[in-house]
Amino acid sequence: MNFSQLFLILKARKKVIFWAFGAVVSFALLLNLLLPKSYTATTSLVVNYKGVDPVSGMATPAQLMPGYMATQVDIITSHAVAVKVVQNLGLTNSPGIKQQFIEDTAGSDLVKIDDWLADLLLKKLDVKPSRQSSIIEISYTGADPQFSAAIANAFAEAYQEASLRLKVEPSQKAADYLLVQARQYRDKLEAAQVKLSKYQQDNGLTSIAENLDVENAKLNQLANQLIMVQAQALDSSARQRNANSAGDASPDIAANPVIQNLKVAIAQTSSKLAEIGNRLGSNHPQFKSAQAELDKLKSQLEVEVARIGSSVGGNARIIQQNEAQLKAALAAQKQKVLELNRNRDQLSVLQRDVESAQQAYNTVAQRLNQTSIEGKANESDISILTRAIPPEKHSSPKRTLNMILALIFGTFLGISLALVSEMRNRKIRSLNDLNDFIDIPVLAVIDSGTSLAQDKKIKMLPLRK
Numbered sequence: 001m002n003f004s005q006l007f008l009i010l011k012a013r014k015k016v017i018f019w020a021f022g023a024v025v026s027f028a029l030l031l032n033l034l035l036p037k038s039y040t041a042t043t044s045l046v047v048n049y050k051g052v053d054p055v056s057g058m059a060t061p062a063q064l065m066p067g068y069m070a071t072q073v074d075i076i077t078s079h080a081v082a083v084k085v086v087q088n089l090g091l092t093n094s095p096g097i098k099q100q101f102i103e104d105t106a107g108s109d110l111v112k113i114d115d116w117l118a119d120l121l122l123k124k125l126d127v128k129p130s131r132q133s134s135i136i137e138i139s140y141t142g143a144d145p146q147f148s149a150a151i152a153n154a155f156a157e158a159y160q161e162a163s164l165r166l167k168v169e170p171s172q173k174a175a176d177y178l179l180v181q182a183r184q185y186r187d188k189l190e191a192a193q194v195k196l197s198k199y200q201q202d203n204g205l206t207s208i209a210e211n212l213d214v215e216n217a218k219l220n221q222l223a224n225q226l227i228m229v230q231a232q233a234l235d236s237s238a239r240q241r242n243a244n245s246a247g248d249a250s251p252d253i254a255a256n257p258v259i260q261n262l263k264v265a266i267a268q269t270s271s272k273l274a275e276i277g278n279r280l281g282s283n284h285p286q287f288k289s290a291q292a293e294l295d296k297l298k299s300q301l302e303v304e305v306a307r308i309g310s311s312v313g314g315n316a317r318i319i320q321q322n323e324a325q326l327k328a329a330l331a332a333q334k335q336k337v338l339e340l341n342r343n344r345d346q347l348s349v350l351q352r353d354v355e356s357a358q359q360a361y362n363t364v365a366q367r368l369n370q371t372s373i374e375g376k377a378n379e380s381d382i383s384i385l386t387r388a389i390p391p392e393k394h395s396s397p398k399r400t401l402n403m404i405l406a407l408i409f410g411t412f413l414g415i416s417l418a419l420v421s422e423m424r425n426r427k428i429r430s431l432n433d434l435n436d437f438i439d440i441p442v443l444a445v446i447d448s449g450t451s452l453a454q455d456k457k458i459k460m461l462p463l464r465k
Contacts, residue, residue, distance in 0.1 A: 013421055017411075017417070028403055039141070085155055088158060092113050189358055269297055
C-alpha cells in the first residue's frame with residue numbers, strides 16, 4: 001500500500017475518522033468539565049543527617065545515606081505520623097467527617113476515626129526525596145487549596161516531631177543504660193583503689209621505687225664487703241696454717257717484737273752459757289744459773305710462739321665469722337630485694353587495674369554526659385525549607401494536556417478504525433488496486449467527472465479474488 005492508496009482509503013472512510021475523532025474529543029471535553037478540581041500543595045524539608053550512634057558514639061558511614069533517606073520517606077508516610085496530623089489539626093471534630101466515617105464503617109467499633117482518617121490522608125499524600133541532595137518534598141492533593149496546604153504543612157510538622165522523638169528516645173534509653181554501666185564501672189574503680197591501698201598498707205609500701213633503690217644499694221654494699229672479707233679470710237687462713245706448721249719461722253711470729261727480743265736474749269744467754277762452760281765448766285754455779293736462765297727464755301719463747309699462733313688463729317676465726325655473717329646478711333638482703341620486686345610487680349598490676357578501671361569509667365561517664373544532653377535536646381534534624389501555600393491553580397484535571405492527548409488519540413483511533421473497516425470490506429479505489437488484485441488489463445479510464453458517471457452514478461465494484 002502506497003501513500004496514494006492510503007489517502008484514498010482515508011478519504012473514503014472520512015466519516016469513520018470524524019466520528020471516532022469527535023467521540024474522543026467530546027469525551028475528553030466532558031471529562032474536563034465533570035472531573036472535580038484538585039489542588040496540590042508542597043512542603044520542602046531539609047534533612048541534616050548526623051548519623052551518630054547514641055551508645056557507641058560511632059558515626060554511620062556515608063554510604064548508608066540513600067537508605068537513610070528512604071527510611072525518612074517511610075516515616076513520613078507511616079500511619080503513626082498520619083494519626084499525629086489528624087490529632088494536631090483536630091480533624092475528628094468536624095461533624096461532616098464524623099458523618100462520613102459512620103457511613104463508611106457502618107458504625108463499626110472495630111475501626112477508630114483517627115485511623116480511618118489517617119488512611120484517607122495517606123492515599124493522597126506523595127513524598128519524593130531528592131537524589132542529589134538532602135531535600136524531601138511532601139505533597140498533598142485535595143479539593144480545597146487551603147486544606148491541601150494545611151495538610152502538607154501538618155505532615156511536615158508531625159514528621160519533625162516524630163523525628164525528634166525517634167532521635168531522643170534512643171538517647172534516653174542509651175542514657176539509662178550508660179548510667180547503670182557508669183555505676184558498675186565506678187564500683188569496679190573503687191574496688192580496685194581499695195585493693196591497691198590495702199596492699200600498700202599491708203606491705204608498708206609508700207614509695208616502692210625509692211625503697212627498692214635503697215635496698216639495692218645495701219645489697220651492693222654487702223656484696224662488696226663480703227668480697228673484701230673473703231679475701232681477708234683466705235689470707236688469715238693461710239697465715240694460720242703457716243703459723244701452725246712453721247712455728248717461730250712464720251712471718252707473723254718472727255715479726256713479733258717480743259719473739260725477736262726473746263730470740264736475741266736466748267742468743268745472748270746461749271753465748272754466755274758457752275763462755276761460762278768453757279771457762280768454769282758445766283758444774284759451776286754460774287753455768288747452772290745461766291742454763292736455768294736459758295731454759296726460762298726458751299720456755300717463754302715457746303709460750304709466746306703459742307700465744308701469737310693462737311692470736312693468728314683467733315683472727316682467722318673472727319674473719320671467718322664475719323664472712324659467715326656477711327653471707328647471711330647478703331642472703332637476707334637478696335630475699336628482701338626479691339620481695340620488694342614481687343611487691344613492685346604486684347603493685348604494678350594493681351595500679352594498672354586502677355588505671356584501666358579509671359579509663360573505662362571516664363569513657364562511660366563521657367558518653368553518659370553526651371547522651372544525656374542529646375536525650376534532652378529539643379531541636380530536630382529536620383528543617384522546613386519552604387512551607388506549603390494554597391495553590392492558585394488546580395493540579396488536575398489538566399485540561400490542555402487532556403485535549404492535546406484527545407486530539408492525538410482521536411486521530412490515531414479514527415485512522416485505525418478506517419483502516420480496519422477497509423480491511424474488512426476492501427474496495428477498488430485506483431488503478432493500482434486493479435493491477436494488484438485483478439489480473440485483467442485496463443482498457444480505458446473513465447473520468448468520474450463525465451456525464452455517464454454523473455447520470456448513472458457508477459459505483460465502485462467490490463473486489464473479487
